[in-house]
């Protein structure tokens with residue numbers, strides 16, 4: 351199956367490399383019209399995204415694509431901060447064992 355066709359490219363399905371900001375401006379422009387600035391676009395009253403989905407101004411597939419992408423970005427961020435925390439913990443442990451050796455323990 352050949353999926354890498356010019357038609358698919360025009361739909362923006364292969365724009366991931368350009369970054370989420372560039373690819374989803376048509377989705378994100380709805381966000382400024384939400385009643386709440388911290389709107390999660392799930393069940394909030396006055397959500398412009400939900401309204402646009404309801405009247406067909408925003409395609410549901412397009413929105414779901416955006417949500418999936420956001421989720422993946424979040425996963426990457428979580429993983430990164432996990433690794434940073436792990437590194438910080440290792441550092442603390444190393445410092446602690448050095449400190450113990452320096453004190454020489456009880457034999458002297």
Ligand SMILES: [Zn+2]
Nearest residue numbers: 384389391397
């Ligand atoms: Zn919203």
